[in-house]
Amino acid sequence: MKQLFIIRHGETDNNKAGIIQGRSLDASINDLGRMQAEAIREAMEPFEIQKIIASGLRRTHETADPLATRRKLKIHKYSQLDEIDFGVLEGRSFTKIKDEVMEVHEKWKGGDVDFAPENGESPRHTFNRANDKVTDILENSSEESMVFFIHGRLTRILLSEWLGYGLRNMHKIEHQNGAINHLTWHNGLFKAVELNKTDHLLELV
Numbered sequence: 001m002k003q004l005f006i007i008r009h010g011e012t013d014n015n016k017a018g019i020i021q022g023r024s025l026d027a028s029i030n031d032l033g034r035m036q037a038e039a040i041r042e043a044m045e046p047f048e049i050q051k052i053i054a055s056g057l058r059r060t061h062e063t064a065d066p067l068a069t070r071r072k073l074k075i076h077k078y079s080q081l082d083e084i085d086f087g088v089l090e091g092r093s094f095t096k097i098k099d100e101v102m103e104v105h106e107k108w109k110g111g112d113v114d115f116a117p118e119n120g121e122s123p124r125h126t127f128n129r130a131n132d133k134v135t136d137i138l139e140n141s142s143e144e145s146m147v148f149f150i151h152g153r154l155t156r157i158l159l160s161e162w163l164g165y166g167l168r169n170m171h172k173i174e175h176q177n178g179a180i181n182h183l184t185w186h187n188g189l190f191k192a193v194e195l196n197k198t199d200h201l202l203e204l205v
Contacts, residue, residue, distance in 0.1 A: 036063070
């Protein structure tokens with residue numbers, strides 16, 4: 001049985017400002033994000049970690065770095081684990097395009113998980129590319145305990161399918177910057193141990 005931890009990256013200035021980042025905005029984490037990364041390192045102290053994986057975007061690398069440095073491990077980076085591509089919505093303020101964003105979300109909640117924003121990706125396509133990579137890593141790695149630093153919407157997409165909610169219910173998966181999800185994987189099946197762990201973040205301003 002393998003242990004895996006799915007961790008959302010630390011806060012960026014875009015997160016703070018409500019800017020949709022998606023896949024095309026390769027922002028760094030901000031001061032709070034760096035504190036969150038350090039808090040993650042401390043929260044993972046009780047666990048044996050043998051491998052660290054991140055998306056191809058710098059906000060995940062920077063969040064992973066304190067843990068990787070502490071454990072003297074390389075960060076393995078894969079673009080297949082990048083955030084969903086929100087297409088023309090990326091780089092825009094949620095408050096200014098709320099109606100457009102909600103229209104997309106309502107389509108997904110209604111079950112149209114093949115719908116993609118213009119020039120973007122659908123949840124099903126995003127799940128397939130990311131799940132294929134995670135499965136490949138789990139099946140072909142000798143390590144028994146590994147950490148994946150990824151993104152908010154991608155976390156919802158993966159966990160909703162892995163845990164049997166279905167993509168149309170991905171909005172029910174709670175997440176925030178720096179949150180930790182602990183799962184097990186055995187014979188191709190994922191089980192939740194602890195979801196959206198955030199107590200390590202409570203004292204951060």
